[in-house]
Amino acid sequence: MANKAKTRKKSRPDAVDLRPDKEEQVEMKTLVKDERTLKIIGAVCLLLAIFLFIAFSSYLFTWKADQDKVFRGGSYFLFAEDIKVANLLGRLGAWVSHFFFYKGFGLASYFLCSLFFVLGANLLFRKKLFRVSRNIRYVLVGLLYFSVSLAFFSGSSSFAWGGAVGNMISKWMTSFLGTIGTAAILLLGGIAYFIWRFNPQFDVPKIPKLPTRNQQSESQNDTLTPPLPVDEDEEEVENSGARLLVDETLASKNGLKKKGGIVVVPPAEEEEMIPFDIIEKEEELVAEITPEPEPEPEPEPEPVHEVKPPVVIAPPVKKNQPVEDLPLEIKSQPLSEESEEDAVKVDELPPYEPTLDLRDYKYPGLDLLETHGSEKIVQDPAELEMNKNQIINTLKNYDINIQKISATVGPTVTLYEIVPAAGVRISRIKNLEDDIALSLAALGIRIIAPIPGKGTIGIEVPNVKKTVVSMKTLLSSEKFTHNNFSLPIAIGKKIDNENFIVDLASMPHLLMAGATGQGKSVGLNAILVSLLYKKHPSQLKFVLVDPKKVELSIYRTIEHHFLAKLPGEEEAIITDTKKVINTLNALCIEMDNRYDLLKEAGTRNIKEYNEKFIKRRLNPQKGHQFLPFIVLVIDEFADLIMTAGKEVEMPIARLAQLARAVGIHLIIATQRPSVNIITGTIKANFPARIAFKVSSKIDSRTILDAGGAEQLIGKGDMLISYNGELTRLQCAFVDTPEVEEVTDFIGNQRGYPQAFLLPEYVDEKDMEGKDFDLGDKDPLFEEAARLIVANQIGSTSLLQRRMKLGYNRAGRLMDQLEAAGVVGPNLGSKAREVLIKTEHELEEFLTNM
Numbered sequence: 001m002a003n004k005a006k007t008r009k010k011s012r013p014d015a016v017d018l019r020p021d022k023e024e025q026v027e028m029k030t031l032v033k034d035e036r037t038l039k040i041i042g043a044v045c046l047l048l049a050i051f052l053f054i055a056f057s058s059y060l061f062t063w064k065a066d067q068d069k070v071f072r073g074g075s076y077f078l079f080a081e082d083i084k085v086a087n088l089l090g091r092l093g094a095w096v097s098h099f100f101f102y103k104g105f106g107l108a109s110y111f112l113c114s115l116f117f118v119l120g121a122n123l124l125f126r127k128k129l130f131r132v133s134r135n136i137r138y139v140l141v142g143l144l145y146f147s148v149s150l151a152f153f154s155g156s157s158s159f160a161w162g163g164a165v166g167n168m169i170s171k172w173m174t175s176f177l178g179t180i181g182t183a184a185i186l187l188l189g190g191i192a193y194f195i196w197r198f199n200p201q202f203d204v205p206k207i208p209k210l211p212t213r214n215q216q217s218e219s220q221n222d223t224l225t226p227p228l229p230v231d232e233d234e235e236e237v238e239n240s241g242a243r244l245l246v247d248e249t250l251a252s253k254n255g256l257k258k259k260g261g262i263v264v265v266p267p268a269e270e271e272e273m274i275p276f277d278i279i280e281k282e283e284e285l286v287a288e289i290t291p292e293p294e295p296e297p298e299p300e301p302e303p304v305h306e307v308k309p310p311v312v313i314a315p316p317v318k319k320n321q322p323v324e325d326l327p328l329e330i331k332s333q334p335l336s337e338e339s340e341e342d343a344v345k346v347d348e349l350p351p352y353e354p355t356l357d358l359r360d361y362k363y364p365g366l367d368l369l370e371t372h373g374s375e376k377i378v379q380d381p382a383e384l385e386m387n388k389n390q391i392i393n394t395l396k397n398y399d400i401n402i403q404k405i406s407a408t409v410g411p412t413v414t415l416y417e418i419v420p421a422a423g424v425r426i427s428r429i430k431n432l433e434d435d436i437a438l439s440l441a442a443l444g445i446r447i448i449a450p451i452p453g454k455g456t457i458g459i460e461v462p463n464v465k466k467t468v469v470s471m472k473t474l475l476s477s478e479k480f481t482h483n484n485f486s487l488p489i490a491i492g493k494k495i496d497n498e499n500f501i502v503d504l505a506s507m508p509h510l511l512m513a514g515a516t517g518q519g520k521s522v523g524l525n526a527i528l529v530s531l532l533y534k535k536h537p538s539q540l541k542f543v544l545v546d547p548k549k550v551e552l553s554i555y556r557t558i559e560h561h562f563l564a565k566l567p568g569e570e571e572a573i574i575t576d577t578k579k580v581i582n583t584l585n586a587l588c589i590e591m592d593n594r595y596d597l598l599k600e601a602g603t604r605n606i607k608e609y610n611e612k613f614i615k616r617r618l619n620p621q622k623g624h625q626f627l628p629f630i631v632l633v634i635d636e637f638a639d640l641i642m643t644a645g646k647e648v649e650m651p652i653a654r655l656a657q658l659a660r661a662v663g664i665h666l667i668i669a670t671q672r673p674s675v676n677i678i679t680g681t682i683k684a685n686f687p688a689r690i691a692f693k694v695s696s697k698i699d700s701r702t703i704l705d706a707g708g709a710e711q712l713i714g715k716g717d718m719l720i721s722y723n724g725e726l727t728r729l730q731c732a733f734v735d736t737p738e739v740e741e742v743t744d745f746i747g748n749q750r751g752y753p754q755a756f757l758l759p760e761y762v763d764e765k766d767m768e769g770k771d772f773d774l775g776d777k778d779p780l781f782e783e784a785a786r787l788i789v790a791n792q793i794g795s796t797s798l799l800q801r802r803m804k805l806g807y808n809r810a811g812r813l814m815d816q817l818e819a820a821g822v823v824g825p826n827l828g829s830k831a832r833e834v835l836i837k838t839e840h841e842l843e844e845f846l847t848n849m
């Protein structure tokens, strides 16, 4: 994320910048870049393409009639009203076609229509429907080649087949190369283009030789045995230019000669014998460019249930306080003013609609995002061929024979999938991994032996030209816009170009690691932006922890929509370690509170609970409320663990173990994936893990339990371990200014009065040392003691509920009761022991105090 700080900092304009002509230039620039201007230009280009096409086509039939008139009209032809022409598009059509056909390129002028069409379509639809640069290349070459060829082969026809340009070049070539030379060059040009474009396979017909009986039996034996070492004879054969045939079965079928278990063939035949497929996957369907992720809710007809943002007012809680002790006061979107009565009327009521909290909220549109690069995956046939041959030859050097090889071109790497010949042990290939990588001499080669579930071997080779995967493409894909995931996140593209879009809720937590500058922050942004595109502020809250202080500050603007924080905190994005500890503990309390709510509601998870709440089966007066998902993002985990250790690790482990069902999910990123940072406890609870490029195999093992991440090539190249599978992805790219556009778009809308409040957490240490002076006891001390003894439960929340006290006061009372000896010490998750067993005993105790 090195670029983001730069992008945000804007230097102060100096006086020169403010000159009026400069301003004018800027205005012109914005006008030219304006989407509408570009659309108008696009429409003009399209019309031009149609105009030229009609004029040219008409010219084919009317040129004879019109040519003379154009000549005679000279420069006044266009304005001479008395001249009547036959061209369908009148004098302009006749003149334009005459100009391009006669004076220009002849029939090849049709290429110009295609150029205007491509430009027009791309500009009008604001999409790269066609590659303009490639089209321009084709048009230029086509104009030249066809005009010259047509002029040359049409001889002295009166129709301008090749136009003046074609004629001129063809004449020059004929005088230079002679007629035969020119014809040969032109034919060669055509054939060369055809071969380059379609790479046809020219099979030399083979003369079948009948194998001798000996050869037949040898071949049957050989197909089942691994190749033997080369003996002197074979070396001789090799030195003489003959090479190993990769598929021995095929060889024996063709009756070719073998020596000591090795089949030899003339060199030219070898590569033809191994089938090489290039697997192309259809790009995924792309949905319309501005999807509304979720339908706008119908405005609620009756204002009976004035919906207010949920405000959780939870009193401060002590560390290690038992769950039952945790009181929960929730003032939340009331069912109605008079709840008792309304609870009866529930069935009349329309379903609760959480999004009505902010009914005018608009989801961010795809126009806020950019398309980076060409997007289209480039397949260079020469590169594929070269790598294929190199792989075959390298493996052959290690006596590994291949039956078949196929290539799948991905955005950053190409996967060569190899079917080894019968008898080749996969473990051998695995053991040779480093040597093979060295021989292939490319950075970032990863060998997957075998590809799980396939029995083939994969070799991933980085592409010379890599394709950036834009976030915009993923977010506009069918898979993202139409899914019923609770928390859909678009992470990137697989090697076969399939979009990798998964549900964070089912992951359920994510660990991310990668050396600095390899794409971690971009990855985090991709995940956060995905969620912002799909979720309403009432459905999702983020808790953002950013010890580095710069990475997540972009999200500050959406505080009143999507962020959660501790009560009384100014900043929603947490950068201070002490506050991180409090926040994590507050999240644990939130989790416990949610479990209580789920238990009371008789539901197993947040989905069931919210469904019940929406159907108005749960009474807000009893503390029930619609529960938004909470996603905790920690951008630099290493710093936290180094400074706070167990204090951070324990609540995180607890959340990771338990929080999934109540809709709290964790995303933790770190630059340093070492075992003292990603401890066993953390790792065990994060089944989904992402690794960007790391510096060593050990780091890769720490994060993924497998090597491979050290061989990635950076810039968003990543491995994800999810559902027990390891998948290589190219992470979606979303630049900081794009994220800013999205957060500004959200931040500028009406939001909640404040961030979502987490329950308050008070560290026990802060409460310690406040010794109880009996003379200074709380006026409610006796009443509290009676309540505790009567119930025989030493619980602070009992005091709060029954005596209608705030947390602080109830906590203080409990401390005083402990100091006086009414209750025992804090027992963590359990209620305190009550030391006085009967009311009578208590009364005696109180009188003696």
Ligand SMILES: Nc1ncnc2c1ncn2[C@@H]1O[C@H](COP(=O)(O)OP(=O)(O)OP(=O)(O)O)[C@@H](O)[C@H]1O
Binding pocket: 001, 002, 003, 468, 469, 514, 515, 516, 517, 518, 519, 520, 521, 522, 523, 671, 715, 716, 717, 730, 731, 732, 733, 734
């Ligand atoms: N998915 C991607 N596609 C293309 N380029 C990328 C991608 N991800 C990252 N990059 C490039 O790599 C640079 C560094 O990425 P990023 O800031 O995410 O790294 P980082 O691992 O977070 O580094 P740090 O930990 O130092 O912040 C980006 O500025 C961008 O140029």
